[in-house]
Amino acid sequence: MLSSEEREEIEREFAHYPTKEAVCIDAMKIVQRRRGWISDESLQDIAGLLGMSVDEVDGVASFYNLIFRKPVGRHVIMICDSVSCWIMGYEKLRTQLTSRLGIKMGETTPDGRFTLLPIVCLGACDHAPVMMIDNETHRDLDPEKIDAVLEKYT
Amino acid sequence: MEKVLTKNVRPDLSYVDLKAYEASGGYQGLRKALTMAPAEIIDEVKKSNLRGRGGGGFPTGVKWSLVPMGGDALQPKYLAANADEMEPGTFKDRLLMEGDPHQLVEGMAVAAYAIEASVAYVFLRGEYQLSEERLRRAIAEAYEQHYLGKNVLGSNFSVEMFVHMSGGRYMCGEETGLLNALEGKRANPRTKPPYPAVSGLFGKPTIVQNVETLCNVPYIVTNGADWFRSLSLTQDGGTKIYGASGKVKRPGLWELPMGTTIREILEEHAGGMRDGVKFRGLLPGGASTDFLVEEHLDVKMDFTEVQKVGSRLGTGTMIVLDDQTCPVGMVLNLEHFFAQESCGWCTPCWSGLSWAEKALDAIENGQGQSADLDHLSFICKICAPGNTFCALAPGAVEPLQSALKYFRDDFDRHIGEKRCPWKA
């Protein structure tokens, strides 16, 4: 069940578009912001509210990078794997992250603290290599910096 | 040189609020626009030679003149700012939105007035959280002062402005993919014609315009087309936000006259190559532009001149390749991106690009054969403009075809030595 807060926030978006369907992505983001991911149940609730079929909403969800259809950890690390970061040492960064966290790309640590995902160019190429954790962008990363950054997230 | 778009951007990137923006002449463009007829504005923008900064370089005024005007036009008409910025190596629109968000709001208000649009969306990359926060704040401030909303500054013009946060996918930046994404669908491209200017968002006339393009508009209205053209060193009007990333001494962004040479950007502004590495080549305007090399350093960075030497200005943010970085590895990274982002609609694109990625991966890892190079050239041909539904595939093969041309020896070495010479 959507909370009344979620429902209200989604319904506020209705005023911005001529169709309910147009709110589909916003709706998923609103729910995901609170729950971390979009479960089958959330998907059904959103479909119901927007008058869409579950398959339609799922088809949209699966297309976009930032909609998670599987549970994620408390913090989501998105590491830029695009060209400028690659030139500036993305591979080393990835190796260090996967070994520190003991997981592969796409996985979540057993304690549920971090999920590690690749992301395309984060638009901070002059400070490569770059990663985002939750809403924060971390720039000019090197091995020492990474350890310090990870410690901030519990 | 006169800074236009970045004159308010603070070194610490702190928020430039409405007061500060107004103090620097902000919203004068909108005030003046409201005293002009929409057709006059479109005419001025045409004369200014403002060309789209999203990568394509299409003349902005010409695009606007395709929008049906007057009482018979379908309503509401829409304007969408393309703030998706997912082209690898591109980071200029972020600066404009974080550094001076009101400038985009004003640019959008003026553009909406010129095409008589009553609804405007900022289609914003989902990861650009700070841009979102600042744009929402700027939009709220603009509503309060009646720069947006019903009867803007007491005129007959009304416009609503909303921010849409993208779900994240490169195809959302393609103009018709963007329209589908705004309608809550997958960001697949649409057939053209009909062009969005005639039938776009929700079937209504729509203009999709890059952030940097829109930011220029108020100044053209305030200072006129001649002034705008005089900012440039070449035929294309205005300044340009150029950038450089890779192993240069000072990666960054600089607003310079349109037509500044690659050499000046690279050597003066980016400070040249880092100690211990040598220049080998660059992609002048993001991931989907052809490599240029040493012999091209004196080329002027504008739409016409870069095209003359076989590449494109693209987004104007260059990605620099150095001699310690493997060109095959770099192209593999690029094709991985394009193959992953292909929407799967056209066969040359999805099958060609994923095959190219596999072949490059084999070559990079010492398993390549010379026949692979012929196949790669073949893929470049079948993905040429006109063979696919949208510009993703043609853009994808630009760095590949030019790498095969300029770095052919490096490909051959990988195949001959059965390893990447750059890996220890």
Ligand SMILES: Cc1cc2nc3c(=O)[nH]c(=O)nc-3n(C[C@H](O)[C@H](O)[C@H](O)COP(=O)(O)O)c2cc1C
């Ligand atoms: C795959 C693809 C992605 C694109 N991404 C962007 C983008 O992120 N931002 C942008 O302004 N233009 C992007 N474009 C170009 C747009 O299709 C369109 O030409 C542009 O937004 C028009 O605005 P302009 O004339 O002001 O450049 C992209 C094109 C393609 C084919």
Ligand code: SF4
């Ligand atoms: S060129 Fe590629 S991305 Fe564009 S429509 Fe065809 S398959 Fe989709």
Ligand code: FES
């Ligand atoms: S390539 Fe990593 S931020 Fe642009």
